Amino acid sequence: MPSPPASTAIKVFVCSASLRAEWLNHKLATLAATVAGATGAIVDLASMAEFEVPVYDGDLEAAQGIPAGAVAFHARLTASDAFVIASPEYNASMPGGLKNLIDWTSRFRPQPFDGRHGLLMSASPSLVGGNRGLWALRVPFEHLGARIYPDMFSLSMAHKAFAAGDLSDAALRARFDKTVQAFLSLAEAAAHYPCMKRAWVEFLGEPPGQGEDRVDAA
Ligand SMILES: Cc1cc2nc3c(=O)[nH]c(=O)nc-3n(C[C@H](O)[C@H](O)[C@H](O)COP(=O)(O)O)c2cc1C
Numbered sequence: 228m229p230s231p232p233a234s235t236a237i238k239v240f241v242c243s244a245s246l247r248a249e250w251l252n253h254k255l256a257t258l259a260a261t262v263a264g265a266t267g268a269i270v271d272l273a274s275m276a277e278f279e280v281p282v283y284d285g286d287l288e289a290a291q292g293i294p295a296g297a298v299a300f301h302a303r304l305t306a307s308d309a310f311v312i313a314s315p316e317y318n319a320s321m322p323g324g325l326k327n328l329i330d331w332t333s334r335f336r337p338q339p340f341d342g343r344h345g346l347l348m349s350a351s352p353s354l355v356g357g358n359r360g361l362w363a364l365r366v367p368f369e370h371l372g373a374r375i376y377p378d379m380f381s382l383s384m385a386h387k388a389f390a391a392g393d394l395s396d397a398a399l400r401a402r403f404d405k406t407v408q409a410f411l412s413l414a415e416a417a418a419h420y421p422c423m424k425r426a427w428v429e430f431l432g433e434p435p436g437q438g439e440d441r442v443d444a445a
Contacts, residue, residue: 240307244314251350256313297331309344309414316360341372344414348380356381
């Protein structure tokens, strides 16, 4: 795919939701960053280890405000046009730490996930590749108004899938590239062509105005 001119390049925030450095979801996030960079996107690669937060507590928020880890996550998220999360699956759902970080970040006003395009991916040694966790992860993101890309990428038997940081199966790598590139092309259109954004919202069956049951986006 040819690189777009710098003026139309989008910024994408890619975050591994595993606290383990250099493990499976970090490898997948790093590969997504490489593919996104090759399409001309400006990439900010992060790991959830950079965004340490206590368990959400309304009393703590009232006394001390939003913790530094969520402030940093919010800053990196809102500096970008789109985001990619590579998340492990824990007990057929999302990791509790990731949900907790989403909860803290949803306390900012304007609520930063609303209208933001996101792509979800997972890696796991299991045969399902962590895909059930991504379906669980869609729920809070979509509740918050994020435009989560319909296709998700789940890498099964991920402990055997990587060779030197890349996917050793060429067909799988081609599918990975296609998913990331198609997502970025939609995010780029949404960032630069408002009519495209409107069509996408209407495709989702929502009125173009702010959803009434969304967490406050004002
Ligand atoms: C508490 C816990 C629960 C897990 N549950 C699942 C699961 O439901 N499905 C799955 O595919 N893997 C499960 N795993 C295995 C993880 O997918 C595996 O540890 C994976 O390597 C984690 O991602 P990471 O390598 O990026 O840290 C679980 C691991 C832990 C620690």
